[in-house]
Amino acid sequence: MFDTSTADTDLPSGKTAQKRRDPLALIVRFQSLIGLVVVVIGGIIFSPRRHGQILFIAPDNIANIVRAVSETGIIAIGMTFVIITAGIDLSVGALLGLASVVTATMMINGGVGLVPTILAVLLAGVVFGAVQGSISTRFRLEPFIVTLAGLQAARGLALVVSGNEYINISYGDGPGLAPAVFAILGERLFNNVVPVATIVFIAFAAIATVVLNTTRFGRYVFAVGGNERAARLSGVPVSAVKITVYAITGFAAALAGIVHAGQFNFGSANDGAGYELTAIAAVVIGGTSLFGGAGSMIGTVAGTIMLGALANVLQLNNITPALQLLATAAIIILAAVLQSLVRRREGLVR
């Protein structure tokens, strides 16, 4: 910790002291965007070509990238709220699987209509998350352990509901069939260019950005993560805020599960495994601090797409999945190191 007031007292009083921006801090602020640009440029350079066309930036390939990341992206958006409160939600991947199974089961085996099914699944996701948040706040348990239990519970419920079978979704009119419109989640709009799953992801991200940055609730989220005790003393309803952010991740996981069912035309209890970790990686690469109190939605979106683009360019070059994992590991460490360096530069840690 160093004293900054010395230099500032030399300034004419009343004039705002313009602190010189640390270039490193600027890099970290936009690290995921910069990373995304780097990956895209690298992708263009190293992309295989066919008939003179750069495959990496072919419209089909770009559509593939943004479609592939849409489910983890939706989850990462929810996760951003939780991580800004200095929490974590490990249950989201399993919850995605549960949601996909319930969606398929309700429509195919239960004969429930599309709209009631979607509403019920989303509501169930909210309740599941809220229950986890309530347990964590009521009994003062670490969210890590509560959501780890939640992960097991969601996976177990999904296996019970599905009987450990794929539940295939058939389309058509009448009971036991999903309306054809549900299949739109696996299609592309606007001249067959923009995947619908991506539209869901981006729309959810847009709403989340507005909520985080312009509402009182958004500020509460930052306050709880910034200093929980201080927030409580300042009259912030800390427990309610925490329960709400877990309800949001529950909602996000349910939404991702519905998208999953729509894209692949089945519900599967074991799908979504490990999505929670990909989402956490995207959030951290996006500049959100695991210590809480700081973060951004734009960063998360960029981090998500960057991971997807990286995986894609490696795949195009036939690089093994093992190396993809190692590359992801390196990027996570790089992002975390950059953030740590900035905290030290700002004199906030010794």
Place this chain on the structure above:
Amino acid sequence: MTSPLLTMNGVVKRFGGVHALRGVDFELRAGEIHALLGENGAGKSTLMNILSGVHAPDEGTVTIDGAPVHFANPREAQAAGIATIFQELDLVPGLDVAANLFLGRELVNPGGFLDVASMREEARTRLTAIELDIDVERPVGELSIGHRQVVAIVKALSYASRVLIMDEPTAALTVSEVDRLFTIMRKLSATGVGIVYISHRLEEVPKVADRVTVMRDGRVAGTTAPDAPQAELVSLLVGRPLEELYPKRTRAAGRRLLHLKDARFHPVRASAGWQVPQKISLDVHEGEIVGLAGVMGAGRTELLSALYGTGLAGRWAGTVEVDDRPVRLESIRAARRAGVAFVTDDRRGSGLMLRTAVGRNLIMSVLRRISPRGFMSMAREAAAVARSFGQFDIRPRNAAIPVGALSGGNQQKVVLAKEILGNPRLLLLDEPTRGVDVGAKAEIYARLRDLASQGLGILVASSEMPELIGLCDRIVVLREGCNVAEFKSGVDEHTVLAAATGKAS
């Protein structure tokens, strides 16, 4: 005259655009207690961090016994014999005293297992050497702050024994603990240890120091004998004659705000070392500053906490009224609705979001007001921040930098300004100037008096007797959770102290 043990010549340190040290010369002799005074931002901490190897100087030299030294990290400074005791003591609360003393250098028996018996024996020997009788098998977290301080000193000296740097060691100590600490310091200096003693408390300097160096704006403003008149030290510190530290009262007390009559707090579960209010009768009126005095453990913090629904859970019995209406102050929500605000004594732990911008911190307690229909109003937010900056001279005048980068005095202004934004009617203040320099203290006192003159009632707990006597209109003395005496302003320190300890003066 002994030769210098440690010297610094022309030391310069910059952090980005901030010029923290602008050419500092400093010297410490063996066996000397050298007080280092300075307002926050004067460069004391930076100087100390250079000596203890946390930072490297940009220019200038540091020598020990005449030989230049360059510390790459704190470990090297320790190896050269420099021990540092930071304000946040680096002790592990859950480990016992002996384990803390040997942390990182545990004794092991031939089998590779911890030799607990030898460590405890050695710990006992070392503590007895400075005549401190504490159980080395007790977890450090159960010790008083004063005892923890001594454990930290003994631990530091077991690493390095030539130079001891102490950063505000008395900030959290009671009067008797301070005296004991000074005795220990003198004993250590008699063995040849050079001690750099950093403090805000001018009155302590003559009691313990052999020499005084005053820093201001990254330079040495002067070195004098410790018995120099206070006025001289103060003018060296602030670079100008200090106006009256405590502002005069400007209005008579108004309506009664807070009324406690035989109030007793029943906690759901008692907690060791937490003196719950037993039997409290006191009033606070509009426009009045009432002080809470008492020795450590008398229940000052506990009373304020219980009046704001924080600390231990429980319920009040007896009369607890705000505006002559009974209120249930057991929850933060109810207290705030009744117009009560609370400023914690632990601004870093429970007052501020250190990594968050000053502006965002300021508006934390008024988020509801500046977000009609749930959406933040940028205009209202800017207005609230501007109001705080207008009221308190927070430096630097920039709402966008993280509050953790501010000096202690300015952080304290932010904590205060944050609660004032909520337009409270009754303000509960716990140690409002802990770790705050003289200049910022004067300003905080002036603002509190301004606020009182506008009708705010203030109940302030402090362990600094001159502060209570100078600032308050009335002083209520607590002992073992009960109010035992009450004095008007102008009372002398000994009278209050006698009431607080229960001994006739």
